[in-house]
Amino acid sequence: DTAVSQTPKYLVTQMGNDKSIKCEQNLGHDTMYWYKQDSKKFLKIMFSYNNKELIINETVPNRFSPKSPDKAHLNLHINSLELGDSAVYFCASSQTWDSRNTIYFGEGSWLTVV
């Protein structure tokens, strides 16, 4: 069973479109995250939710909107896609908000904006 699963795995879309990436974890964790990994492989936190509550919102354009319908799901919606949004987006989860807990990553969603 995949612990953290995200869909779609690959997404190619045109500038200006709106797209969503879904994430689900079956680990019973309280905390979920979205990370963005750029072309230079730098992994940076975007959002973090703990028990469906937003607790971290880094400097991310407001075109990015996370939604957590329950603590097992954290979806990422992106409006008006731009070329610079092309990246790999990783969903992740951890037992609690304490970041000393191991973070488990999904396999990534490769977004290409053309």
Place this chain on the structure above:
Amino acid sequence: EDKVVQSPLSLVVHEGDTVTLNCSYEVTNFRSLLWYKQEKKAPTFLFMLTSSGIEKKSGRLSSILDKKELSSILNITATQTGDSAIYLCAGASGNTPLVFGKGTRLSVIA
């Protein structure tokens, strides 16, 4: 601002070589340091280090934390082509998200 710096950024070695990857950190209220291996997909967890001077070992990989020097090293002995990956280091403070370094890209050639 918290930061984690890894060196070298990339490294090419031959099978059988031993490599040492470096990580230095400046993390407010530092609690632990984590190492991840990223191949083609998601980062996978390797080690979590919280105490200085205690080596953690898993097969040919080992890692140690030096809180005095604010640094950690990851050693890989007898490298194999399957060790080729990006190795990510991250600092944890306990109440803020992990701060990742930019990674070291290791290439092991036969």
